[in-house]
Amino acid sequence: MANKNPRVDGILNYSKAKTEKSIKKVNTALNHMIKKQLKINFNSVAEEARVSKSFIYKNPELRSRIEALREQQEGLSSPKEIKRNTSENSKDVIIASLRNRVKRLEKENKEIKEQLKVQFGKIYKEI
CATH class of the missing domain: 1.20.5 (Single alpha-helices involved in coiled-coils or other helix-helix interfaces)
Structure with missing residues (x-):
């Protein structure tokens, strides 16, 4: 007796909320690192925000922002x-x-x- 209409709405909502929370943590970490003039790269951001590097790499918005900030810091x-x-x-x-x-x-x-x-x-x- 398998459930032919499983309810996955709760799991999907939890997953979206968790992703949004992680994005917010990364953005907060980036702002902090910019203010403190810390070196910005995927490793340092992941460590500062306490998220996985793979999460950052998979999110195109975060990835492009970190790459842009990293390029800006090369000359400094x-x-x-x-x-x-x-x-x-x-x-x-x-x-x-x-x-x-x-x-x-x-x-x-x-x-x-x-x-x-x-x-x-x-x-x-x-x-």
């Missing part, structure tokens, strides 16, 4: 590159300031030695 510097460049620049500034300080201290040291010679000369004359 990643936060790691920016930090590395900043640290290189700051290192150069630090080196330059230290060199200036060494020159200034050497000049000061030379002046103090000259003053010391003069003082020793005065003391020697008094003896």
